Amino acid sequence: MAKGLDAQAKQGYALIAPPFLYALVILAAPLLTILTYSFLTDGYLEVVRDFTVSNYVQVWTDPIVRTVMLRSLMVSALVTLVTVLLAFPVAYYVSFLVRPERKSLWLFLITIPFWTSYLIRVFLWKVILGYNGVINSSLTGLGIIDEPLTFILYNVNSIVITLAHAYAPFAILPIFVALEKIDRALLEAGRDLGESRAMTFWRVTLPLAMPGVLAAVLIVFIPTIGDYVTPELIGGGKIPMIANLIQVQMLALDNRPLGSALAVTAMAIVALVSVVFLLINRRFLKVRS
Amino acid sequence: MKGQGRGLQAYALLYLLFLYAPIILLPLFAFNSGTIIAFPLQGFTTNWFAQMWANATLRTALTNSLTIAVSASILATCLGVFAARASTRFEFPGKGGMMGFILLPMVLPEIIVAMSLLVVLLGAGVQLSILTVILGHVLICMPYAIAILSTAFSSLDKSLEEAAYDLGETKWSAFRLVTLPLVMPGIVSSLLISFTISLDEFIIAFFLAGNQPTLPTYIFSQLRFPKQIPMIMALGTVLVALSILLLALGEYFRRRGNARMGGNPTGGFL
Numbered sequence: 001m002a003k004g005l006d007a008q009a010k011q012g013y014a015l016i017a018p019p020f021l022y023a024l025v026i027l028a029a030p031l032l033t034i035l036t037y038s039f040l041t042d043g044y045l046e047v048v049r050d051f052t053v054s055n056y057v058q059v060w061t062d063p064i065v066r067t068v069m070l071r072s073l074m075v076s077a078l079v080t081l082v083t084v085l086l087a088f089p090v091a092y093y094v095s096f097l098v099r100p101e102r103k104s105l106w107l108f109l110i111t112i113p114f115w116t117s118y119l120i121r122v123f124l125w126k127v128i129l130g131y132n133g134v135i136n137s138s139l140t141g142l143g144i145i146d147e148p149l150t151f152i153l154y155n156v157n158s159i160v161i162t163l164a165h166a167y168a169p170f171a172i173l174p175i176f177v178a179l180e181k182i183d184r185a186l187l188e189a190g191r192d193l194g195e196s197r198a199m200t201f202w203r204v205t206l207p208l209a210m211p212g213v214l215a216a217v218l219i220v221f222i223p224t225i226g227d228y229v230t231p232e233l234i235g236g237g238k239i240p241m242i243a244n245l246i247q248v249q250m251l252a253l254d255n256r257p258l259g260s261a262l263a264v265t266a267m268a269i270v271a272l273v274s275v276v277f278l279l280i281n282r283r284f285l286k287v288r289s
Numbered sequence: 290m291k292g293q294g295r296g297l298q299a300y301a302l303l304y305l306l307f308l309y310a311p312i313i314l315l316p317l318f319a320f321n322s323g324t325i326i327a328f329p330l331q332g333f334t335t336n337w338f339a340q341m342w343a344n345a346t347l348r349t350a351l352t353n354s355l356t357i358a359v360s361a362s363i364l365a366t367c368l369g370v371f372a373a374r375a376s377t378r379f380e381f382p383g384k385g386g387m388m389g390f391i392l393l394p395m396v397l398p399e400i401i402v403a404m405s406l407l408v409v410l411l412g413a414g415v416q417l418s419i420l421t422v423i424l425g426h427v428l429i430c431m432p433y434a435i436a437i438l439s440t441a442f443s444s445l446d447k448s449l450e451e452a453a454y455d456l457g458e459t460k461w462s463a464f465r466l467v468t469l470p471l472v473m474p475g476i477v478s479s480l481l482i483s484f485t486i487s488l489d490e491f492i493i494a495f496f497l498a499g500n501q502p503t504l505p506t507y508i509f510s511q512l513r514f515p516k517q518i519p520m521i522m523a524l525g526t527v528l529v530a531l532s533i534l535l536l537a538l539g540e541y542f543r544r545r546g547n548a549r550m551g552g553n554p555t556g557g558f559l
Binding site for chain 1: 298300312374382384390396401424485496508509
């Protein structure tokens with residue numbers, strides 16, 4: 001018995017070795033390198049091997065870094081909230097109201113825009129929301145407004161709209177999967193026991209869908225905080241987020257230790273926020289088991 | 290129930306409109322003779338497509354992107370087959386952690402992947418080129434390949450392989466003759482998805498390509514010149530059409546795979 005398990009484990013390790021080693025060399029080694037760099041000193045055109053925490057002190061005391069970091073967190077949180085709130089009814093509709101044979105068509109339609117050129121999509125949002133953009137020119141043309149709307153112009157709002165569009169499928173799919181897993185008999189039981197439709201949704205459907213909602217929140221929140229393109233194109237580089245700051249330190253200013261400290265700090269904050277978020281919501285995850 | 294369904298349906302259709310808004314605008318501007326990207330539209334023209342066709346830098350970028358996407362999708366799918374088979378067929382200590390680590394690039398911000406890889410490559414004195422982009426793209430395509438391939442491998446009936454062993458096939462020949470044909474639709478689907486991801490990937494290509502242009506980095510460089518934008522819209526139209534074609538093909542193979550496994554091809558429960 002034990003020998004059989006060993007043979008199986010050996011085969012498993014042999015199979016997983018190539019992709020695992022690849023990820024070790026191309027991902028883990030570079031991540032460890034920037035972790036090391038973040039504790040070293042910046043010299044002229046090179047990194048000096050002197051241990052220091054001054055990079056972190058600089059990162060944590062610099063008011064610009066603090067502003068940009070807080071802005072990134074706020075934008076990501078806002079994008080996550082908007083994306084998940086907008087996505088939930090769609091996932092609910094596809095899971096509960098679309099006929100089973102039409103579901104994959106809906107999912108396919110939802111994912112297609114995600115696979116089309118990211119840069120061009122972001123740029124087109126600039127066209128849609130801009131000063132002479134689609135929204136402003138049609139509203140002015142129809143005589144509804146006299147002056148172009150300014151609240152959607154090249155600012156945080158337009159960044160949020162663009163990112164909410166870009167990450168829509170990431171929010172819809174996990175919620176949809178969680179909703180699909182719900183035993184429909186439970187909902188009938190809720191109704192039979194005299195709960196209203198709204199209360200059944202609130203007390204049965206929503207708690208059971210929470211694992212999917214939590215997954216959606218993390219899957220949207222984590223990558224958006226590192227988004228580089230949208231602030232660059234939509235914000236015109238005037239409202240940088242943390243990714244733009246990392247890039248400037250690493251390349252334009254060639255201060256790799258400081259850039260590394262920024263990257264490590266950003267990753268640590270994202271990880272911390274995610275863990276805290278999961279801990280706050282852990283009771284919803286227990287529902288499953 | 291009916292009223293609630295109507296409301297939700299209307300919302301879902303509006304949401305689809307929101308999702309498709311940029312894609313609907315793209316061909317409008319690509320065929321519009323006006324040089325400024327704004328309404329009202331001027332006249333009809335195919336000049337921007339002709340201009341695109343004649344552009345030499347764009348051709349280099351296209352060749353580079355295709356080279357990168359073909360190599361990255363093949364490598365990512367090969368590595369994905371190993372991981373998917375390991376995770377669906379075998380139990381071993383630490384499997385969850387190892388698989389989680391391999392799938393990590395799916396949620397890691399790309400800027401972190403690109404920057405850390407760039408720092409290491411520069412530190413090691415590696416010349417930045419198409420090759421370094423391929424290294425990065427394989428890493429980010431692999432999780433998607435694994436997700437698709439795992440579905441294909443997990444719906445595989447283990448007894449088919451065992452029957453092949455009983456009939457005297459070796460492990461390798463059973464894999465080649467029985468397993469591989471059954472998961473082939475998954476492999477094709479994984480190749481297509483990885484190809485699409487790599488073709489559209491910007492951040493890693495932007496930082497790791499050195500001075501070699503790829504399609505997305507070329508597009509990014511041109512977006513700051515208003516004169517070039519109509520041509521970029523034409524290019525975008527072609528790219529979108531191509532992506533939709535590839536995805537439809539990928540979806541077709543995935544469904545055929547499901548049907549071949551005896552699953553419900555219409556995508557219902559079970």
